[in-house]
Amino acid sequence: MAETAAWEYRVLTVGRWTGTQDEDLEAALNELGEQGWEAVNVFHREGSPKLTLVAKRPLTPGARRRRSMPGEITP
Template sequence: EWEYRVVTFGGALRGPKDEELEAELNALGAEGWEVVGALPRENSNKVTVVAKRPLTSSVRRRRTTPEGTW
């Protein structure tokens, strides 16, 4: 099972600089995330990155615990 994360980079006036994107991707990688896709946002300078990592038992418990019962 996988845990997914979706992050959008860039702004209204310009896309992310290569160095900025590289730093953000390295930060995701350091947290165990692996990029599985990157999509340019239509009519903008943004790019959306989809990443995944193995689902841990603590995340699995959080997902199955009803809200407000912590």
């Protein structure tokens, strides 16, 4: 039987109090992409000039071990 894919997720808010510039969004997306993340959703909260990105990437065995170790916080 095929193994079900496991994912890890990251949420990142970009922008400034004056609004979100295309360059800010592009820089955030490029940085996520270089780290192996794929943006799966972008949303705007009412009353906020910022955008929130939701990204995912496959959960590797190393990341799975780090996440299961109690008391440790990983970036």
